[in-house]
Amino acid sequence: MRAILIATLCAAGLLLGAGCSTTPEDQAAAGVEDRTGKPGAKPGADTRAVQPPKVAAVDVSKPSASSVSALKDPNSVLSKRSIYYDLDKFDVKDEFRSLVEAHAKYLRENPSARMMIQGNTDERGSREYNVGLGQRRSDGVKRMMVLLGARENQIESVSLGEEKPQADGHDEGAWSKNRRSDILYGGEY
Amino acid sequence: MPNLVRTLIGLALLVAVAQARAQLEIIVTDPGAQRSPIAVVPFAGEAAVGSSLTQIVRADLERSGLFRGVEVPPLAPPPTENTPVNYGEWRSRLADALVLGSVVTRPDGRFEVRFRVYDIVKQAPLGAIAYVFTKENARAAAHRVADFVYEKITGEKGVFSTQIAYVVRRGAAFELQIADADGERSQYLLRSNEPIISPVWSPEGRRIAYVSFESKKPVVYVHHLEDRRRQVVASFRGSNSAPAWAPDGKTLAVVLSVDGGSQLFLLNADGSGARRRISNSNSIDTEPRFSSDGKWIYFTSDRGGSPQVYRMPSGGGEPQRVTFEGSYNVSPRPSPDGRVLAYVTRNAGKFQVALLDLSNRQVQVITDSDRDESPSFAPNGRMILLATVIGGRGVLSAVSADGRIKQRLPFAGGDVREPAWGPFIE
Numbered sequence: 001m002r003a004i005l006i007a008t009l010c011a012a013g014l015l016l017g018a019g020c021s022t023t024p025e026d027q028a029a030a031g032v033e034d035r036t037g038k039p040g041a042k043p044g045a046d047t048r049a050v051q052p053p054k055v056a057a058v059d060v061s062k063p064s065a066s067s068v069s070a071l072k073d074p075n076s077v078l079s080k081r082s083i084y085y086d087l088d089k090f091d092v093k094d095e096f097r098s099l100v101e102a103h104a105k106y107l108r109e110n111p112s113a114r115m116m117i118q119g120n121t122d123e124r125g126s127r128e129y130n131v132g133l134g135q136r137r138s139d140g141v142k143r144m145m146v147l148l149g150a151r152e153n154q155i156e157s158v159s160l161g162e163e164k165p166q167a168d169g170h171d172e173g174a175w176s177k178n179r180r181s182d183i184l185y186g187g188e189y
Numbered sequence: 190m191p192n193l194v195r196t197l198i199g200l201a202l203l204v205a206v207a208q209a210r211a212q213l214e215i216i217v218t219d220p221g222a223q224r225s226p227i228a229v230v231p232f233a234g235e236a237a238v239g240s241s242l243t244q245i246v247r248a249d250l251e252r253s254g255l256f257r258g259v260e261v262p263p264l265a266p267p268p269t270e271n272t273p274v275n276y277g278e279w280r281s282r283l284a285d286a287l288v289l290g291s292v293v294t295r296p297d298g299r300f301e302v303r304f305r306v307y308d309i310v311k312q313a314p315l316g317a318i319a320y321v322f323t324k325e326n327a328r329a330a331a332h333r334v335a336d337f338v339y340e341k342i343t344g345e346k347g348v349f350s351t352q353i354a355y356v357v358r359r360g361a362a363f364e365l366q367i368a369d370a371d372g373e374r375s376q377y378l379l380r381s382n383e384p385i386i387s388p389v390w391s392p393e394g395r396r397i398a399y400v401s402f403e404s405k406k407p408v409v410y411v412h413h414l415e416d417r418r419r420q421v422v423a424s425f426r427g428s429n430s431a432p433a434w435a436p437d438g439k440t441l442a443v444v445l446s447v448d449g450g451s452q453l454f455l456l457n458a459d460g461s462g463a464r465r466r467i468s469n470s471n472s473i474d475t476e477p478r479f480s481s482d483g484k485w486i487y488f489t490s491d492r493g494g495s496p497q498v499y500r501m502p503s504g505g506g507e508p509q510r511v512t513f514e515g516s517y518n519v520s521p522r523p524s525p526d527g528r529v530l531a532y533v534t535r536n537a538g539k540f541q542v543a544l545l546d547l548s549n550r551q552v553q554v555i556t557d558s559d560r561d562e563s564p565s566f567a568p569n570g571r572m573i574l575l576a577t578v579i580g581g582r583g584v585l586s587a588v589s590a591d592g593r594i595k596q597r598l599p600f601a602g603g604d605v606r607e608p609a610w611g612p613f614i615e
Binding site for chain 1: 384386387402405406407426427428430431444446449450451473474475476489491496517519520533535540562563581607
């Protein structure tokens, strides 16, 4: 219903700027940033907030308040952001499927949300080859989310190779924490 | 008078500190290795420079692993490049080669070092030259002297005047630094709270390409050493990494994930123009390196199931597999003369540097540590600089191409990694 209203307003040329743009990338990031950046802002107290229809349009394109807080809510699966791998493995293990599905669903329901997936490896071997291995992990998570209905342009998969370990040790205990993909949402990177 | 004493003590301390830092641990692993004895007589008048040129020259020559300094008693009057040489006398001091010289202060305040190199065994002068330098550049002048001596005796160019680049990590802070080949005179180019990897020198030595994670993903930069200008050359969607310079200095090979996976591309080093994809696989293709004649690109690929070294024509084309022994062969670095390939191989869980003779396919593992990374040839091909881990700390070490001489470079504090040996500077 809301989407139809926006589309109509866009077509009528009533809404200018962000809401009607064909390049949603930038505005989405800005939108999420606004929210996380000003946690104490009181929209109702700001006289300017009620002025231009343009602002309303940006608000509509943002993730709804309930889902944004779900990203941080420790009781929500969406607050779980790391997928761990076995040695030399790149496929998402069954125990992480529901996590990937939940994030894919979030992206599907929040078309303006943007995500970066950072693939990581343990410290062994060539740094650059490890960048390649980390990329294979993040690409795999991205592919799965796209199959689950997220849009390709919502997700950027990158690799940090072995450069950002979660654990500093030099044994399998540490390495198993470092072979992972991390999920970040727009505004978090 | 007490002031003078204090100054002298201060100077002595400074010199002592400088020497301690310059101290290189040199391990000659092959007891049969012949090191040629050379007498580098303190240059007459070098005290005026404030640092001992001949000490630096001798340290350089010893660091090459080819020379051993002969102790010379104080001679009166101090000989210079013009003093006639009594070959028999130097032979009896067990020197095979001799360097005599002097330093004079010029009217403009700069110094001039003049010196001559002799072959004591053949009883013949090998050459003489003079260099003019300022006090601040005394170390550089000494490296020049060592390069000249080295070249006259071995017939090969010396690398003492070259520079190295490397990354130092202290806690969460990363620095890309450059220093003289002996680890002295270090300075940083980039300081960041995110990792920096894969620095590579441009062929003319005025630019360094590297990968920085400062924007939460790998992005390739080119850094201009003269004006410290830095330029983003690859920041496509996804990861951008593993830069390598073509010998013309105009083209960079990089690895991009913009099309999915990790594939090789060529870019203009000035950031202009479009990217050209040169590999086409479902595998990881990475760590490109041009052969010095520019004809080939060596790279790492796991297209055969395990990471191995391949090469392809530099414009793109059918890749050929290069390494066959073992299940993990990465980080290929063709030697400057194109005859040998250095790479990292995994041997029973240990990562070591191996050399492959490209003409007869012989493989030789030349290190005995277990976490070697990022080998880098000296521009004369004699030594290979690499990163390793000793006592839990990242350090740089160097190994001669025949594996007989091993050195550790001294750095105070932090983890040192990702070494890259710079080119000859004219």
